Amino acid sequence: MKNYGCACLLFFAVLASQAQNDSISNREFGNNEIKLNAIMLLLGSFEPSYEYNLSESSSVGVSLFIPFDDENFDVSTNYYISPYYRIFFGQKYAAGFFLEGFAMLNSSDREHYDHSQEGNYKYWEEDVTDFALGFGLGGKWMTRGGFVFEVTGGIGRNLFTKSNDDYYNYSPIVGKFGFNLGFRF
Structure with missing residues (x-):
């Protein structure tokens, strides 16, 4: 019951913050943003982002993902580079609810297992590079200080590598998620 109450309180706090009408305009800050994904940093990966605000309702950006802690963060991804385009639906300049195409x-590392008729198997890893297209959604908030x-x-979905029975850990689906913290300048 306590968790339910906390969830309701958080939900209403987010709604109240969305309903406020701030006078933050583009003139107070520039069109550039640098951000860092705090969730991935805690899990053992470095994911910085750069975003350029094209107008009050759209922006383009790019993010880079590099894992650095393989022991605690079991991920088969070696890296990714992901350009994106966002459309905003909020009242503030390049903030609020958004839809994203990326x-x-x-x-990524793909593990192979090859079973022989004698009962033996052979295991090896292969680095596979692929290209994916996808979509996302989210919300962006900005303080008066530019934070x-x-x-x-x-x-999204990888387009070139096909699923194969020899791949042990292959999935054509890719994902992006995070809680990004940064500064607009």
């Missing part, structure tokens, strides 16, 4: 050049934070999530 592309992703990604490299930006956003919650985002997205899903």
Whole structure:
């Protein structure tokens, strides 16, 4: 019951913050944003982002994902570079609810198992590079001082590598999610 109450309180706090009418305009800050995904940093990966605001309702950006802690963060992805385009539906300049379309050049380790008729099997890993297209959604908030934070999530599909019985850990689906913290300048 306590968790239900906390969830309701958080929900109403988010709604109240969306309903406020701030006078933050583009003239107070520039069109550039740099951000860092705090969730991925805690899990053992580095994911910085750069975003350029094209207008009050659209922006383009790019994010880079590099894992650095393989022991605690079991991920088969070696890296990805993901350009994106966002359309905003909020009242503030390049903030509020958004929809995102993204592309992703990604490299991952694929594990192979080959079983022989004698009962033996052979195992090896292969680095596979692929290209994915996807979509996402999220919300972005900005303080009067230019501090930006956003919650985002997205899903896409790799286009070139086909599923194969020899791949042990292959999935054509890719995902992006995070809680990004940054600054608009």
